[in-house]
Amino acid sequence: MKRFGKLVHFEFNRFFKIYLVLIGITILSQIIGIIVESTNYINLANKSMYEDHVSLKQFIEENGMMSFAHIGPSLWLLAPIAIVAVSLLFYMIFIWYRDWLGKNTFIYRLLMLPTNRISVFAAKATTILLYTFGMIAIQLVLFQVDAQLLKWIVPDEFRFDMTTREMIQTFDFIGLVFPYSFTEFIIHYGLGMIVVSVVFTMILLERSFRLKGILFAVLYGAAAVLVFILPILLNYLVFNEYLYPGELIIAEIITAFIVLVSSIWTSHYLLNKKIRV
Amino acid sequence: MIEVKDVYKKFGRKPVLKGVSFTAEKGKITALIGINGVGKTTIMNAIMALTPINKGEILINGEKLHKGSFEKITFIPDAITMLPSMKIKDAMQFMDDFYDSWNQERANELLSFFRLKESDKIADLSKGNTAKVNLLLGLALDVDFLLMDEPFSGIDIFSREQIAEVFTSHLIEDRGVIITTHEINDIEHLLDKVVLLDNGVVLKEFNTEEMREKEGKSVIDVMREVYRS
Numbered sequence: 001m002k003r004f005g006k007l008v009h010f011e012f013n014r015f016f017k018i019y020l021v022l023i024g025i026t027i028l029s030q031i032i033g034i035i036v037e038s039t040n041y042i043n044l045a046n047k048s049m050y051e052d053h054v055s056l057k058q059f060i061e062e063n064g065m066m067s068f069a070h071i072g073p074s075l076w077l078l079a080p081i082a083i084v085a086v087s088l089l090f091y092m093i094f095i096w097y098r099d100w101l102g103k104n105t106f107i108y109r110l111l112m113l114p115t116n117r118i119s120v121f122a123a124k125a126t127t128i129l130l131y132t133f134g135m136i137a138i139q140l141v142l143f144q145v146d147a148q149l150l151k152w153i154v155p156d157e158f159r160f161d162m163t164t165r166e167m168i169q170t171f172d173f174i175g176l177v178f179p180y181s182f183t184e185f186i187i188h189y190g191l192g193m194i195v196v197s198v199v200f201t202m203i204l205l206e207r208s209f210r211l212k213g214i215l216f217a218v219l220y221g222a223a224a225v226l227v228f229i230l231p232i233l234l235n236y237l238v239f240n241e242y243l244y245p246g247e248l249i250i251a252e253i254i255t256a257f258i259v260l261v262s263s264i265w266t267s268h269y270l271l272n273k274k275i276r277v
Numbered sequence: 278m279i280e281v282k283d284v285y286k287k288f289g290r291k292p293v294l295k296g297v298s299f300t301a302e303k304g305k306i307t308a309l310i311g312i313n314g315v316g317k318t319t320i321m322n323a324i325m326a327l328t329p330i331n332k333g334e335i336l337i338n339g340e341k342l343h344k345g346s347f348e349k350i351t352f353i354p355d356a357i358t359m360l361p362s363m364k365i366k367d368a369m370q371f372m373d374d375f376y377d378s379w380n381q382e383r384a385n386e387l388l389s390f391f392r393l394k395e396s397d398k399i400a401d402l403s404k405g406n407t408a409k410v411n412l413l414l415g416l417a418l419d420v421d422f423l424l425m426d427e428p429f430s431g432i433d434i435f436s437r438e439q440i441a442e443v444f445t446s447h448l449i450e451d452r453g454v455i456i457t458t459h460e461i462n463d464i465e466h467l468l469d470k471v472v473l474l475d476n477g478v479v480l481k482e483f484n485t486e487e488m489r490e491k492e493g494k495s496v497i498d499v500m501r502e503v504y505r506s
Contacts, residue, residue, distance in 0.1 A: 006374045014360075102360070104399070109358040111327055113375050114347040208329075277327045 003115050007123035012130060014098075015091060019131060022087055023138055026080040033076020034146050038153040041066045045158060056157060065160035068146060072170035081177070084135055088128065092196060095124045096203045100277070107277050117271035118264070121204075125196050132192070136177060143167050194256055197263035198224045204267050208274035220266070224259045231255055278302050279324060279350075279422060279453065284333035286319055293319050294330070295477040303421055303453040306444065306467055310458070310500065311474035317457040318355075321424050324455075325352045337422065348378045350422040353415035355430050357407050361400035365393060365410055372414055384417035387448065391439065405436030412440060422453040429460040437463055465496045473503050480504075 044063065048054040054062075064070075071077055099107040110120050143164050150159060162170075168178045179185040202217035209216055231251035235243045243251065279301040286294040293316040301307040309317045322328040324335055326342045337346055359368040365388070373379045388395060391409040402410060408428060415423055429437045441463045443449065458464065465485075473481045480503050488494050494502075 003375055010371070104357050104359060104361055105354070106358060106360055108327065108352070108354055109371075112325060112347050112352060112358075114344055114377070115375070116344055272326070274329050275327070276329070277322060 003113070004119050004123060007113075007115070007119060008126045008130070011095070011123050011127040015095075015127070015131070018087070019134075022080075022084050023135070026084060026135075026138065027142065029076050029080040030071075030142055030146060031149065033071050033074060034149045035153065037071050037074065037076065038066060038150060041070070041158070042154060060158070066150065066154045066158050067160040068143075068150065068162050068167045069160075069170045071146070072167065081139075088131055088135075091131070092128055092199055093203060095127065096200070096207070100207065105277060111271070111275065111277065117275075118268045121200055121264070121267050121271065125193065125200065128196050129189075129193065132189075139177075140164065190256065194228070194260050194263070197260055197267070201263040201267045201270075204270040204275065208270045208276060210276070224263070227262075228252075228255050228259050278336075278338065279455065280334075280336040280339075281320065281324065282334045282336070284320070284323060284335065285331045286316070286323065286328070287331055293477055294323075296333070297474070297477070297479055298333075299472045299479055299482050301422070301453050301455045301470070304451040305469035306449070306454040306456065306464075307470040307472065308456050308458060308461070308464075308468045308496075309472050309474060310461065310496075312504075315474040316477050317474060318426055321352060321354075321426050321455070321457065324424060325350070327352075348376060348418075349420050350424070351415045351418050351420045352424040353411055353426065353428065355427040357399060357411040357414075359399055359410075359414065362398070364396055364398050365413075366395035368399065368410065368414060369395065369417075372417065376418055378419040380417050380419050383419075383448070384413060387413040387416055390443075390446075390448075405432040408432050408436065408440065412443065416443065416448050420452065422455070423449075425454065425456045425458075427457055427459070429458055429463060441467075461496060461500070468496060471496050471499070473500065475504065 041063070045059055048059050048063075049056065099105070099110060111117060113120070147161065147164075147167070151161070165180070168180070176188065179188045198221060202221050205217040205220055206213040231243070231248055231254075235241060235248055235251075281297060281299050284294050284297045285292070297316070297320060299307075309320060311317055319328060323330050324337075324342070335342065337350055340346070342350075359371065363371070369381075369384050372384075373381060391406070391413060393406060393409060393413070397406075399407065399410065408430075412425075412428060415425070428440055432440075437460065444454075444464055444467045456464070468485050470482070470484055472479055481499065483499065485496055488496075488499060
């Protein structure tokens with residue numbers, strides 16, 4: 001366990017500098033976004049009220065009150081989140097290939113550690129999870145910063161304050177990253193871990209069987225998706241919606257568990273018996 | 278003892294090892310010799326479970342390789358196995374973190390023997406010094422067996438001499454060594470056993486001392502005889 005902790009720490013540090021840059025981009029983009037959007041709104045209000053003699057009430061009727069809902073769906077917030085999401089998705093693949101294809105073949109060292117080889121898999125998966133949670137924690141703090149900035153820039157009569165929950169609910173995309181309940185949290189992040197495990201297994205298939213492995217990886221990925229959605233397919237196509245939603249969820253949890261366990265088992269087998277450096 | 282028994286390995290349809298068998302004992306230096314592509318590195322990788330074999334068996338002290346074996350046997354490939362961004366001291370710390378068999382005293386001794394600075398970054402090292410760091414990371418483990426893949430490959434004569442010195446020092450002591458090399462001249466006198474490979478098979482396996490005493494032939498003489506016939 002101590003060695004596993006060290007392995008996670010080591011893996012975490014390897015991407016940390018790029019991670020800090022991503023955090024920096026997210027913070028800067030959101031703060032600049034709040035300042036730019038709020039200033040534009042205030043400038044518009046000033047122009048309308050002082051130059052065009054529009055009343056406060058009329059201005060708000062026409063433009064709405066300034067709130068996070070104006071900024072949330074804008075590129076200022078969406079773009080850095082998309083960059084972080086794409087970077088983490090890319091890193092999910094890069095985290096393995098960098099050990100084979102880098103200047104020095106570090107995979108030799110990782111596979112010769114006196115630990116179960118599956119702990120290399122687990123450490124990489126944990127790293128991805130930690131980065132994701134870290135980013136979410138930072139975004140939660142940023143929501144408070146964003147709200148405070150709005151308060152500083154936009155006067156009370158023009159501003160509608162939102163709670164963190166309301167800020168999250170401004171659009172669906174953020175709802176995926178910030179689940180509204182514990183059950184949703186388990187579902188979203190459980191699903192995330194399954195995706196990570198399946199992708200890792202596909203990479204290990206390719207690394208074990210190379211060209212043939214690409215085909216195996218595609219087949220494995222397709223099989224994993226099929227097994228995962230099997231209860232839904234059967235319920236709608238064969239059983240004519242026989243299952244209650246609760247039963248369907250239980251069936252989904254079972255198939256998700258099957259996919260997760262089979263991915264870990266397959267990866268364990270590949271790392272011990274089939275892997276090639 | 279390392280026992281390689283009737284090992285077969287194919288890459289795609291191409292057979293690389295065709296029933297290779299040999300043993301390497303503790304306290305002896307065994308050399309795997311053959312031209313490029315005969316499967317020397319594949320054998321090393323197979324011993325460390327870094328490439329799967331199609332048939333045969335490899336035993337280390339009578340057991341199949343398992344996670345604990347990596348405290349008893351280590352492999353020093355021809356390229357360094359640490360990240361270029363690491364300093365030598367980071368690489369040593371990494372080894373210390375993960376291996377119970379890491380011997381810091383020996384590591385320090387090797388640092389001064391090779392005249393390396395632990396603050397140096399791996400990416401900035403010359404090829405010779407990279408090879409020395411690679412060797413240091415393997416030799417500082419208190420293991421029974423060391424596998425070395427082409428430790429003299431592409432490095433200058435002074436570095437080669439320094440590395441060759443290691444083989445006569447207490448740093449090797451009673452450990453078992455399997456080495457693959459083209460630079461046979463540098464270490465011929467140090468070898469206890471030689472396994473000559475060609476086209477995926479063992480052409481000849483012999484004890485160097487016996488060969489010298491009984492037939493009056495050096496390793497190079499036997500190589501000439503075997504590969505030219």
